[in-house]
Amino acid sequence: MRHRYLRRGTAVLAVVAGLVTAGPAVVASTAAPRGHAPGAPVDLTVGDRDRPLNVEGAPLFGWRPVDRDPGELQTAYQIVVRQDGKPVWDSGRVASGSQEYVAYAGPALAPATGYTWTVRTWDRTGQPSPWARQAAFDTGLDDGDWRASWIRRTTAEADDYTLARKEFTLGRSPVVRARAYIAASHQYALHVNGTVVDKGGTFAYPDAGYYRAVDVTRQLRAGGTAVVGVQYHWYGRGQGRPAGEPGLLLRLEVDHADGTTRTVVTDGSWQVTRGPWLPAPKRNGDGGDYVEEFDATAEPRGWDRPGFDASAWQTPQVLGTHPAGVFTSLRAQETDLQFETVEPVSVTRLDSGTLVADFGKVIPAAPVVRFRDGEQGRHVAMHAGYVLNPDGTVSRDSDDNQNTNLAYGHTQRxxxxxxxxxxxxxxxxxxxxxxxxxxxxVVQHTAVDDGRRAWLRTSDPGVDAAFDLMRRSALYGSQEQFLDTPTREKGQFLGDTADISLATMSGYGERTLTRQAIRQFIESQARYWPDGRLNAVYPNGDGKRDIPDYTEMFPGWIWDYYVRTGDRGVLAEAYPVMRAVADYVRRYIDPATGLVTRLEGGSGEYRYGIIDWPATMRYGHDMSTAARTVINVLGVDVLNATARAAEELGESGEGLRADAAALTGAINATLRRGDGLYHDGLRGDGSASTHASQIANAYALAFGVVPEEDRAAVSEYVASLGMRMGPMTAHRLLQALAGRPDDVVERLTDAESPGWANILARGGTFTWESWDAPETGQSHSHPWGATSLVEIQRTILGVTPTAPAGSEVAIRPPKSGVDSAAGEVPVQRGMVGVDWRRVGDGVSLTVDLPVNVVAEVHVPAGGKDDVRVHGQARFVERRDGYAVYEVGSGKVTFFSA
Structure with missing residues (x-):
């Protein structure tokens, strides 16, 4: 499996069929022994979701095969879909190893309808599994299915909080199914009979909005009056938030046991009123959020329950049946938010009587404060923050709080x-x-499956602490969209998103938020950039805006997504955009030098490329260059990643690969000093920069530009500089140092120098925007510093997915750095477990693989005679001081002397 992946199930089967129980010598058998039949598949999903309620288009089925026999593979599957117990589609037995994104191929499915499905599989010896436990999904609504009107309260308020309600009666027959379909601009809370059943944000352009589907069956009872209410908040344009217009759209379908259906839709019969929030200033000039000032004296208590007197409320403005006005299209939102109520780890009472709660770490959360003995009209000021003053109060200093007013206010009744x-x-x-x-x-973040959470424990507590910091920061920076920060801007920057997405996919097995973000940035090219660029922030309130190297990050991000998921459909969607990015880069190659020169885009400090950010994190990088080394190296990655996508989709990547090779040659011929190190680029007059930054050399290593014979010298130079790259790009430094695990550990654990250990030593609990954030007033909650958890998994634990869906992985413990490491890494097909430790002069290594996954395992050893194997494995070769084996699913332990 060196430098390639096995592309067909039959090829993988041939490898796994050759695995036998091994002692010091391993001999391949010619036929797979017949073992136990596989177990029933588990973890059934549709579009990576357990129980989706708004599936649009052909459902994409996924599952995890189960088999206790070692080295097992799925060789076939059969899917059956039913509606009300009646078969809708039977795939029949399909010879395939696919277990992810398997498309429904039956007759058209009805909208807003519930279906069940199940699957069974066959193993490598042709034995079938039992049928999986039945799973379910609902279809969603197309634009023409809503038959509901967009409504809103008539107001000119810039910060619009509106309450909307509808009271109705239900038939006497029992309620068997109830679904609420809702879209609102920008945020909403859905209430049914006094209970909040869903909360969400729809930060999207109104011509490409999102809706959610919510199961409200348990909240409704037959034979009585019911109320559906919505609290929505529209607050104009901001970072990550197009302006649009305020609006609410809802369709409620209630199915009774007698076959009747009660439908409630937004229309002119609803009632609306102003929410009990007082006008307040903006928190800052970036995000566009407003301070929340709640007026409990104006709160219409019981407004979301039957019997409330709403006679003084307004009739809503009706924009028309969807699609209407600016709201021209809606699509199903696949992502979910996860909420958890947390208590402070401590509460301090100051001499003034003021309370200061410490939650122990930085959290993305909505404060909840109970007042048991409120006094009519008394105003209570509240201040959130990151830093305490010497007197114990929360700092209001703008440098401590990302230039953001973190106040709240509550006027009591x-x-x-x-x-x-x-x-x-x-x-x-x-x-x-x-x-x-x-x-x-109430802490919130994108919903993840705890069963797919990566973990790591090593012999070095500093490595573990850095990993845990990164993993938590990645999750907390993932909300309705990937965030710049949950405090200041809340915008989805392309560069940040590519970084955080890789961390959430590798740290939590996250898929849906990444897929949404990919599609949004694809949309940004169509909306704004016919020349092949992508928006730097999308969605966003300031329209057309780009950063050149962020555009260059897109193709590599897509390939990373594909390797982790095997989602060929999204790869095909993204491929034309990748080609356009490649053509954009090609247009700026100067024929005279062969280098990408003045890659158009950005403005101010971002023009021709941001390189690293904030400016202090550039560590003297020569920004006067026109042909920048970092931009050219990223250009190589653009061309190579696009070539890989082309070849995977059955097209030729030859021209792209030739251009990548030519650009690599030009970089090595022109952008190096006499000592072989890479300088920062060529200036406009053709003269070479005299500065050889760490980032230029680290990128050349990380992206494979450095010739093999020069890698050791360039690596030595990069390592000698310590940390001279910011959190935004530091994962590329660790990637460049992957062959030097001692240096990787030093960068992770050096508390005196810039890095994650220094953040922790100074009390940080979330990755920072810059290593000098406390001194420069930068963000103390910037998740882009979390991406290096991927390099920890690769270099320290030793796990690297190498083929789509994680169907193949490389496992290669380092020969130094730490003395032991254990953990699990989520891939599409399950959890890859590794536990290794040094024992005397040798290593004990246990690998535990899911069914349908093959690993190339590198055991530190002189040769195969120095290795004992418990389990099934096939010796391949001795390479670079490792004995290399191929293993299949199950647990295998290696002992080297």
């Missing part, structure tokens, strides 16, 4: 009441000017 912020922020501390307050917070 008499009696018991609770302030619940509608919009989250990133913070650690919350100060409340009421000595009797009870403080908590």
């Amino acid at each position: 008499d009696g018991d009441q609770t302030f619940r912020s509608f919009t989250y922020l990133g913070f650690r501390y919350l100060e409340v000017e009421d000595p009797s307050a009870e403080i908590s917070a």
Whole structure:
């Protein structure tokens, strides 16, 4: 499996069939022994979701085969889809190893309808499994299916909080199924009979919006009055938030046991009123959020329950049946948010009576504060923050809080009441000017499966601490979209997104938020950039805006996604955009030098390429260059990643690969000093920069530009500089140092120098925007520094996915750096487990693979005679001081002397 992957199930079968129980010598058999029949498949998903309620287009089925026999593979599957127990589609037995994104191929499915499905598989000896436990999915709504009107409250407020309600009666027959389909601009909370059943944000352009489907069956009872209510918040354009217009669209379908259906839709019969928030200033000039000032004296208590007197409420403005006005198209939202109520780790009462709650770490959360003895008209000020003042109060200093006003306000009514912020922020501390307050917070982030959470424990606690910091930061920076920061901007920057996405995919097996982001950036090219660029932030309130090297990151990100997921459909969607990016880069290759020169895009400090950010993180990089080494190396990756996609989709990548080779040659011929190191580029007059930055040399190593014979010298130079790259690009430094695990560990654990250990040593609990964030007023909650967890998995644990869907992985423990490492890495086909430790002069290595995964295992050893194997493995060769084996699913242990 060296430098390639096995592309057909029959090829993989041939490899695994040759695996036998091995002692010091391994001999391949010619036929697979007949073992146990496989177990019933588990973890059934549609589009990577367990129980989706709004599937659009052909459902894409996924599952995990189960088999206790070692070295097992799926060789065939059969899927059956039913509706009300009646078969809709039977795939029949399909000879295939695919277990992900298997498309439905039956008759058209009805909208807003529930279906069940199951699957069985066959193993490598042709034995079938039992049928899987039945799973379910619902189809969603097309634009023409809604038959509901967009409504809103008539107002000119820039920060619009609106309550909307509809009271109705239900028939006496039992409710067997109820679904609410909802879209709102920009945020909403859906209430049914006094209970909040869903919360979400629809930060999208109104001509390409999102809707959600919510199961409300349990909230509705037959034979009575019911209320559906929506609290929505529209607040104009901002970072990550197009302006659009305020609006609400809802369709509620209630199915009764007698076959009747009660349908409730937004229309002119609804009632609306202003929400009980007071006008307040913006938090900052970047994000466009407003301070929340809640007025409990104006709260219409019981508004979301039957019997409430709403006679004083307004009739809504009706824009028309969807699609209407600016709201011309909706699509199903695949992502979910996950909410958890957390308590402070401590609460301190100051001499003034003010309470200061410490949540122990920076969290993206909505504060919740209960006042049991409220006093009519009393205003309580609250301040969130990242840093405490010497007197114990929460710092309001702009440098401590990302230039953001993190205040909240609550005007009390008499009696018991609770302030619940509608919009989250990133913070650690919350100060409340009421000595009797009870403080908590609701943490939110994109929903992930805890069963697919990566973990790592090594002999070095500093490595473990850095890994845990990165993993948590990646999750907390993943909300309705990937974030710049949960405090200041909340925007989905392309460069940040590519970084955070890789961390969430590798740290949590996350898929849906990444897929949404990919499609959004694809859309940005169609909306704004006919020349092949992509928007730097999308969706966004400031329209057309790009950063050249962010555009260059897109093709490599897509290939990373494909290797982790095997999602050929998204690869095909993204491929034309990748080609356009490749053509954009090609247009700026100067025929005289063969180099990408003045790659058009960006403005100010971003023009021709951001390189690293903030500016202090460039560590003297020569920004006067026109042909920048970093931009040219990224150009090589653009061409190579696009070539790989072309070849995977059955097209020729020959021209792209030739251009990548030519660009690599030009870089090595022109952008190197006499000592073989890479300088920062050529200036406009053709003269060479005299500065050889760490980032230029690290990128050349990480992307394979450095000739093999020169890699050791360039690596030595890069390592000698310590950390002279920012959190945004530091994962490329660790990638460049992958062959030097001692240096990787030093960068992860050196608390005195810039890096993750220094963040932790200075009390940081979330990755920072820059290593000098406390001194320069940069963000203390910037998830782009989390991406290096991938390099920890590769270099320290030794696990690298090498083929689509993680069907093949390389496992290669380092020969130095740490003395032991154990952990699991999520791939599409399951969890890859590794546990290795040094024993005397040898190594004990245990590998545990899911069914349908093959690994190339590198055991540190002089040769195969120095290795004992417990389990099934096939010796391949001795390479670079390792004995290399191929193994299949199950647990295999290697002992080397």
